[in-house]
Amino acid sequence: MVSDPYREEEVADGVWLISGSHDWGAGVNAVVIVSGRRAVVVDDLYRPGDARRMFRRIQRWGVEPEALVNTHWHTDHTIGNCLFACPIWAHVTGPKYLQQYWPKWVGGPRDPRAGGLRLKLPDRLFARRASLELDGTEIQLLHVPGHTSDSIGVFLPDRRIFIAGDTVMDLPFVIFGDSLEEIRSLRRIQGLRPRMILQGHGPPCRGSRLAGDIRYLRRIRAQARVARRTGISREKFVETPLEDVLPPARYRALPKGYGAAHRGNLGKVWDELGRSR
Ligand SMILES: [Zn+2]
DSSP states (O other): OOOOOOEEEEEETTEEEEEEOOSSTTOEEEEEEEETTEEEEEOOOSSHHHHHHHHHHHHHHTOEEEEEEOSSSOTTTTTTGGGOOSOEEEETTHHHHHHHHHHHHTOSTTSTTTTTOOOOOOOEEESSEEEEEETTEEEEEEEOOSSSTTOEEEEETTTTEEEEETTSOSSOOOTTSOHHHHHHHHHHHHHTOOSEEEESSSSOBOTTHHHHHHHHHHHHHHHHHHHHHTTOOHHHHTTOOGGGTSOHHHHHHSOTTHHHHHHHHHHHHHHHHHHTO
């Protein structure tokens, strides 16, 4: 029997990391920031049952969600939007992608993937940055594209915690986005000097991890450039093993399933370089 992957952990005072299950081994995360009787929720998981469970949990705490943030349009971060009556924050381009992909990836409320939940679009939109306030404490929303063009991160400056969505994952994943934008965004997050980063999938990590993420992306971009110059085919290039581009310790620590993400990244950087010529 598979153990229940749903988890709630208070990773800092009033900052709850909620993890739910995913088809993919690393699970998926949401974050609830609580102060007094108010809360800001970041993302709302993938399985309808997990989203409902998180929502009920917030109700049992007796706190009122006053804002929900969608870090990006991917439906494994937005399935529970319709449970929340509060404003939903997102990048200005997020709703158009959600509207386009929800019917394909989730379907109508009767679809088993939707589990009775329906599409609810974000209604508080911004382009570069926005600022929320929770009980007198500032919460910054920053556009950090790369994983997707609409990706945003949530920074808690008083605690130096960065809630990254999928801009930070155990391995950068740019197939839906752009590798150069991702490098720029990772540098921007480094500049915030976060003490803790809460990733969209996988456990919390430190800011020092980002240097290795940037090196990985730079390396596969450089390798794609050489491969194109020397006549290696795209089909052959995307088979470049992950262990060839990551330090051994980092490679060994990666959960299974990232091989496919790596192949997707290789194909993406290959295509990006073709476009820029
Ligand atoms: Zn994503």
